[in-house]
Amino acid sequence: AQKITQTQPGMFVQEKEAVTLDCTYDTSDQSYGLFWYKQPSSGEMIFLIYQGSYDEQNATEGRYSLNFQKARKSANLVISASQLGDSAMYFCAMREVKYNFNKFYFGSGTKLNVKP
């Protein structure tokens, strides 16, 4: 089974509007971490936001927030007030700890295009 599922291969959003990128995950662990990374066309991977499985509040970092619904195993990224520079690929990832080792799983990504 897929550990991380991103069902939106591509999305468009109008500049200044909010957008939600979907992510569902699959784990039987109690302790895990969820991440979102941004990959602009230049190729580098930029860490955006983190949510721990025991965190009761949704994580926020500036215009990014993570809508964490543990029972549904979803960790959607919300970008408020989209900017042209937000156009990029976005990857959801999960960290599990196996034998004292952090193992990471990545989704297939969502390509976001912000329209002026």
Next chain:
Amino acid sequence: DADVTQTPRNRITKTGKRIMLECSQTKGHDRMYWYRQDPGLGLRLIYYSFDVKDINKGEISDGYSVSRQAQAKFSLSLESAIPNQTALYFCATSARSGTTYNEQFFGPGTRLTVL
């Protein structure tokens, strides 16, 4: 200066050639990883390493080998490159503990084309 560096950044080679991609880090992390990225498939783990003495296969290790020469260096080799190894390759590091989120830190990527 970048904390995780990869060389080369771009490489074009021919089928059957041996290729080595190198990764160096100044973050002091003991965990290092090699991923490949293909369009529509996200990142897939090739190899990962606990520390210098511990190397493990990831989900797609066939056709690849690695060497952890030092804590800061982790090299990926393609012994006999084939065209379906054309991809973007990322090296990443993470700490055992002590960072805020134990997130992975990525190098800039190496774009490899096998003709």
